[in-house]
Amino acid sequence: MSDHLPDPILSVRDLRICAARQHQILHGVSFDILPGETYGLVGESGSGKSVTGLAVLGLLKRPLAVNGGALYFKDRELLKLSARERRRLRGDRMAMVFQEPMTALNPLATIGRQIAEMFVIHRGMGWTQARAKAVEALENVRVPAPEERARAYPHQLSGGMRQRVMIAMALACRPDLLIADEPTTALDVTVQAGVLELIADLCRAEGTAVLLVSHDLGVIANMCQRVGVMDRGRLVEEQDTRALFENPLHPYTRGLLAARPRLGSRIAGQRGRLTELDQVVTASDRGRDAPTLVTPRGPREEVTA
Amino acid sequence: MSAPLLEIRDLSVHFTLPRQTPFGPKRILRAVQGVNLTLNEGECLSIVGESGCGKSTTALTVMGLQEPTSGQVLYRGKPLAGPGAPGRKERARIAQMVFQDPYASLNPRQTIGSTLAAQLALHGIARGSEARDRVADMLTRVGLQPDHAGRFPHEFSGGQRQRIGIARALMLDPQILVLDEPVSALDVSIQAQIINLLMDLQESMGLSYIMISHDLSVVEHVSDRVAVMYFGRVVEEGGWQSVFQRPTHPYTRRLIGSVPDAEAILTGARRVPDPAPIPEGRRFSPDISARPDPSDMPEPSSLTEIGPGHRVRLAD
Known part of the structure; x- marks a missing residue:
């Protein structure tokens, strides 16, 4: 392992997001993602994790708007770019996989066409060549019979297949950053x-x-x-994955870890009562403006999946 | 021994699919094929499996919301359909359902109080101030405030709405609650509260649950017995300990193996417990290496006992 870490690919600095200019949704969130790293954001619904992802892509919709902070992607300040320049980055250098593939895909276009569009728009290819590349992209995401599938419409595919198509689209132009928002929540465990x-x-x-x-x-x-x-629009803690599970620093993280029903943790002859979050974290520990608890990055590990 | 509280006997539900070509043969989707299940008093029976395996169809049949193609549902030994069967009102007092998405199952234009009191009036149990008292009492039981009765569904959070869904199901004092994915739409932190609430209510009100779920870690915590369904059939069934500590059917093993468990992944200790031995010369049915076509006739098979109360489906 080298002593110094590479420059981050994405650097989020004190990002603030508000709704309708009055309600603060995100209260200053900062984190870095290094090249090739998989960075996870966890939290409950409403904690601001999804809007953070959308803000990076520049896809926030009214009434949501960024009202403070900065986003650095490689060496560019995303918030200072024009809408046109951001659009050029989106899909090419940064791409997104959404939770619900059925609503994210166009029901009226074949999936081959939807993937091919990426190559036409960002790579200036002709449609014939782009279609051939689309079949290749489908093959890469291990879709069986890609030639045939390229001619299918989204409704003809199963949930898992649709999500693979989304991934093929997102990775078509080999982006530097992929944002995956709950990519497997809508899928069965075996498919997940x-x-x-x-x-x-x-x-x-x-x-x-x-x-x-x-x-x-x-x-x-x-x-x-x-x-x-x-939690509640704040990044309360950031650690390497193993450290987070072994030694959670923030009471909220401890609560979240304790509240999970875990396979194999029920004791025979007893009812499987669970620890509730409120029993671990007190109200005064939540929603406070406090610096994020961060531990330095450890040696870089391989993705385990 | 007295009859079990609820018995599902040889239940099949088939749906006719549209013809693929104008003169082609009619195709039949066998959503549920010969399912036998029993629910004893005070017990929680969970039905697990992935989407499309027939678990919800089975539950709907218990509720009388889906006509079985063949087979019977017996309540205390008496059939719930056919001559002499209880009417819809009586049936409503036997079993009630808690749905996955509480927001979709509550009337947005009715206050919680009137939603809950409506059933009391309909069944001629209570009206006016007595009904209000009962509603207030039920709201307290599920962990809400009595004055929440005046509010509308949109004023509540997801977890509170699921509490209302549970209160609604309990108003008529039913024996059985059918829980269809009761916590899968909720955050982890709220899941724990609702699961604990369900277990408390089961004890204090003597309820029996049929829980439909795909979340095996929740199932392990709540259930007394577990039935695993795969393409319309029960492939493994038994007490929670036998199914989770000796998962034997390859499909059960695959399900348990796919649950992402953080600590197991990080420590590399991920392991599905050893299967129980099956009688020599027998093999599992169906073969899960290929995806079965639910419109085909399945190969003959039967549930075979491999441990006390622990049965798996083997080919005949």
């Missing part, structure tokens, strides 16, 4: 494992950095080297 493995394999092969947004700590542990825990 395959999709996570696919994301990990492809990103490792290309050295793509990933921002993985999830509420599932199991998924986070499976995929990420580094994890940020969000």
Whole structure:
């Protein structure tokens, strides 16, 4: 391991987001993602993890707006770019996989066309060549019979297949950063494992950095080297994954870890009562403006999935 | 021995699919094929499996919301359908359902109080101030405030709405609650509260649960018995300990193996417990290496006992 860490691919500095100019949604969030790293954001719904991802891509919709902070992508300040320049980055250098593939895909276009569009727009290819590349992209995400599937419409595919198509689209232009917002929440557990493995394999092969947004700590542990825990619009803690599970620093993280029903933890002859979050973390520990508890990055580990 | 509280006997539910070509054969989707299950008093029976395996269809049949193609549902030994069967009102007092998405199952234009009191009036149990008292009492039981009765569903958080969904199901004092993915739409932190609430209510009110879930860690915590369904059939069934500590059918093993568990992943200690031995010369049915076509006739198979109360489906 080298002593100095590479420059981050994405640097979020004191990011603030408000709704309708009056309600603060994000109270200053800062974190870095290094090249090739998978960074996880966990938290409950409403903690601001998804809006952070959307803000990086520049996809926030009114009434949500960034009202403070900075986003550095490689050496560019994203918030100072024009809408046109950001659009050029989006899909090419940074891409997103959404939770619900059925609403994210166009139901009226074949999936081959939707993937090919990426090559036409960002690479200036002709449609014939782009279609051939689209079939290749489908093959890369291990879709069986890619030629045939390229001619299918989204509704003709299963949930897992649709999510693979989303991944193929997102990774088509070999972006530097992939933002995956709950990529497997809508899928069955048996399918989830395959999709996570696919994301990990492809990103490792290309050295793509990933921002993985999830509420599932199991998924986070499976995929990420580094994890940020969000609560009520604040990043309360950031650690290497193993350290986070072994030695959670913030009471909220401890509560979150304790509240999980865990396989194999029920004791025979007893009822499987669970620890509730409120029993671990007090109200005064939450929603306070306090610096994020951060531990330095340890030696960089391989993605385990 | 007295009859179990609820018995599902040889239940099949088939759906007719549209013809693929104008003169082609009719295709039949066998959503549920010959399912036998029993629910004893005070017990929580969980049905697990992935989407499309027939677990929700089975639950809907218990509720009388889906006609079975064949087979019966017996309540205390008496059939719930056919001549002499209880009417819809009586049935509503036997079993009630808690849905996955509480917001979609509550009327947005009715206050919580009127939603809850409506059933009391409909069944002629209580009206006016007595109904209000009962509603207030039920809201307290599920961990809400009595004055929440005047509010509308949108004023509540997801966890509170699920509490309301539970209160609604309990108003008529049913024997059985059918819980269809009761916590899968909730955050981890709130999941724990709702699971604990369900277990407390089960004890204090003597309820029996049929829980439909795909989340095995929740199932392990709550259930007394577990049935694993795969393409319309029960492939493994038994007490929670036998199923989770000796998972034997390859499909059960795959399900347990796919649960992402943080500590197991980080320590590399991930392991599915050893299976129980199956009788010599027998093999598992169905073969899960290929995806079965639910419109095909399945190969003959039967549930075979491999341990006390622990059964797996083996080919005949």
